[in-house]
């Protein structure tokens with residue numbers, strides 16, 4: 519148990535691992551949906567400390583990773599236009615488009631700015647009336663209230679030089695897609711090989727945990743709402759295993775200090791005011807019905823795709839990068855030929871290697887040596 | 900980008916009708932939007948994501964989480980300004 523001392527409370531961690539080991543009598547595959555949880559698992563070696571019968575499958579919960587190539591190319595096209603200030607979260611700058619990335623647009627003179635909050639982009643628009651300010655609005659449900667508020671304020675303040683390039687994605691439809699996919703072995707009435715889920719706590723803090731009830735019922739899978747600290751993740755796994763062994767499937771909230779069943783009502787009201795559900799393509803995975811948000815009719819004037827006429831850009835995905843399979847838990851990053859060779863965080867072939875929430879980046883940071891057979895170390899570098 | 904960090908509300912003010920606050924994240928201070936947490940008052944802890952408070956949090960949990968970020972080597976200062984061009988820190992949704 520060489521990593522145990524890296525847990526905040528090693529004794530509690532040891533107890534949780536022991537509980538899980540005692541409860542486990544057969545093989546189970548558990549998917550953590552969220553990239554933050556993937557990171558905690560790989561960094562702390564949770565997957566290696568669990569009984570071998572328990573397999574953790576990494577899910578598609580990294581917004582940077584699932585933003586489609588075509589949307590990146592639209593961002594690059596807009597960011598390269600004159601009199602445009604293109605604002606983005608920092609993680610997006612190195613995500614490779616078909617030919618280059620936002621970082622390169624900036625080094626070629628494009629005005630690309632990293633902001634902490636979408637409201638920073640609104641302020642930039644107010645301060646620069648002669649420029650068109652575009653904010654790259656990506657993210658899951660957690661980020662949507664912030665992006666919605668930005669466009670709400672822009673409209674309220676009568677800004678005509680502010681718009682959003684929207685690529686919002688939703689977690690429950692992605693989980694549904696994973697459960698109904700025909701990949702993997704058959705398990706009862708289901709075709710997915712996922713036996714249980716850890717649901718992402720911060721998504722639930724906004725949308726509420728009730729959203730997962732239909733999935734629990736339809737597919738008979740336990741879903742446990744879980745936080746991001748290693749101990750939270752461990753507790754989530756423990757609860758899923760106990761349910762699986764008992765043959766039950768319910769929705770449990772293991773993160774009550776942050777998540778309420780109803781979620782954040784004012785945030786949901788703002789989301790409903792600004793966005794509407796749409797079909798969305800996930801990078802490497804393909805289109806998932808009803809899995810995204812776009813600006814609704816009343817806010818359509820703030821849609822950068824229309825303002826800059828880039829809606830038609832459509833880009834074929836690289837055949838080298840297997841991030842789609844990684845994102846669906848079909849392969850681990852090590853199984854990709856390019857991993858650690860042509861593809862590294864400095865020279866990423868896919869977005870899963872760029873974002874620290876991406877599974878490829880987590881494996882590169884903490885498990886790079888596995889691939890070459892050199893002994894593991896707890897802290898990667 | 901998806902890191903959600905707990906911080907302590909130091910003061911609350913109004914910016915053209917939106918409830919805003921100065922929030923302290925273990926030494927780093929940022930202006931944060933409180934529109935979605937009307938129940939949060941000065942002195943409370945709240946979970947903040949991309950400049951927005953999304954949930955109230957009790958003090959003990961908040962301090963534990965901040966300590967965990969430090970233990971993990973997350974540079975809160977960098978995370979808060981999000982200046983790292985390669986997005987080298989972050990946790991997801």
Ligand code: SF4
Pocket residue numbers: 838839840841842844851854855856857858861862866867868869870871878
């Ligand atoms: S290692 Fe690189 S090329 Fe392979 S799947 Fe991951 S991001 Fe794509």
